[in-house]
Amino acid sequence: MGSNHFEFRASLSDLGEGLDVLHQSVERLRRAVGRDADDLSIIHFETALGEIGSNVLTHGRPRGTTRPVEYSLLLDGDEIVASLTDSGPMVHEHLGREMPSLEHEDGRGLAIARSLLDELGYERVGDLNRWRLVKRL
Amino acid sequence: MALEVETRPADNGVTVLAPTGRLDVVGVPALKEAIGEAVKNSPPKVVIDMEGVSFVDSTGLGSVIAALKQIRNSQGELRLAAPNQQVRVVLELTTLDRVFPYYATVEEALTGL
Numbered sequence: 001m002g003s004n005h006f007e008f009r010a011s012l013s014d015l016g017e018g019l020d021v022l023h024q025s026v027e028r029l030r031r032a033v034g035r036d037a038d039d040l041s042i043i044h045f046e047t048a049l050g051e052i053g054s055n056v057l058t059h060g061r062p063r064g065t066t067r068p069v070e071y072s073l074l075l076d077g078d079e080i081v082a083s084l085t086d087s088g089p090m091v092h093e094h095l096g097r098e099m100p101s102l103e104h105e106d107g108r109g110l111a112i113a114r115s116l117l118d119e120l121g122y123e124r125v126g127d128l129n130r131w132r133l134v135k136r137l
Numbered sequence: 138m139a140l141e142v143e144t145r146p147a148d149n150g151v152t153v154l155a156p157t158g159r160l161d162v163v164g165v166p167a168l169k170e171a172i173g174e175a176v177k178n179s180p181p182k183v184v185i186d187m188e189g190v191s192f193v194d195s196t197g198l199g200s201v202i203a204a205l206k207q208i209r210n211s212q213g214e215l216r217l218a219a220p221n222q223q224v225r226v227v228l229e230l231t232t233l234d235r236v237f238p239y240y241a242t243v244e245e246a247l248t249g250l
Binding site for chain 1: 139161163192194195198199202203221223226231232233236
């Protein structure tokens with residue numbers, strides 16, 4: 001029986017290292033809750049986090065900014081909640097995008113994340129983007 | 138974690154590509170480079186051994202779709218072998234498993250190719 005409380009926080013300033021940290025944090029969570037590598041809830045969450053994290057780390061640090069992406073991962077009871085805050089441009093036109101047809105090479109990221117999470121939240125607060133990803137175990 | 142790609146020749150002119158690591162926005166260039174070499178054979182017959190791929194994202198999927206187009210344009214064939222649970226979840230969610238019928242092992246993927 002694993003723990004039902006977990007908390008991880010990091011500031012991310014690099015795409016490759018940032019993605020490493022996101023995946024490592026999910027691995028720590030997986031161990032903390034005693035789930036194996038094929039646990040579907042955690043696979044769904046990690047897949048969605050990889051999509052949103054990749055977008056945020058690519059577009060959320062505009063040229064000239066030194067502000068890192070702030071990341072937190074919390075488990076409270078049976079609910080995993082990840083938060084990513086970045087200082088990139090406002091995101092609007094892609095949020096409702098449907099899954100592209102089979103021949104398209106890109107444009108699936110947000111549709112994949114939406115499908116696999118219980119909640120995917122986005123809000124613009126001042127000059128920051130705030131993403132909230134929720135998955136129930 | 139950088140993606141590393143091992144290239145292994147197999148029978149009948151088939152090339153087996155065995156990436157290790159995450160096939161994501163950081164790892165895609167290494168796979169693209171290996172595919173670029175493999176399609177120099179005519180017609181290109183390629184098996185991607187996914188056993189060492191721990192995670193795939195939509196950018197990684199896009200690179201496999203691009204490889205499939207490139208190989209089919211040369212009258213070749215591309216097969217995927219041994220995807221883990223996360224890769225299967227993403228292939229099925231995006232319905233790309235209809236385009237990439239995957240095989241449990243490399244040996245099965247090589248059969249009849």
